[in-house]
Amino acid sequence: MSLIKSKNQKQKGISVLYVVFIASILLAISLGISAILIQQIKMMREIGYSVVAFYAADSGIERVLMDWQNPDLTPHYYSCFLPICSLANGATYEVFVAGGGDGDCPIDFNYCIKSIGEYQKTKRAIEISY
16 A cells, blocks of 8 residues: 555656646746847837937938038037037937038038937938038
8 A cells, every 4th residue: 555655646746847847948938038029129119219310310411401502611500509409309410511522521512411310329320412
């Protein structure tokens, strides 16, 4: 009788071991999937930030092009008289204008305009020459 009892106890121990093993595998799989999903969510959020930063840079270019025949070459003139201009949504832009032959601007062009937009530490830049 004692032989049968100890054999049942051994089988119960193995069943518990199997349950713990399967539960740990399922836990590892679920933690791995959740880590991947969290990274994907962060990346999707940053893509949205990139679009806002790009349009902030575009706003800087448009501001300069409103006076396209004779833009002021004073540094930061197009940045709201500050190094950086803020927009209503919290994005910022900074614009640099160079005359033809100045700095990196080829002599073939009248002006080169570079605008850097930033939103939530994401930066995008646009550069045009005309």
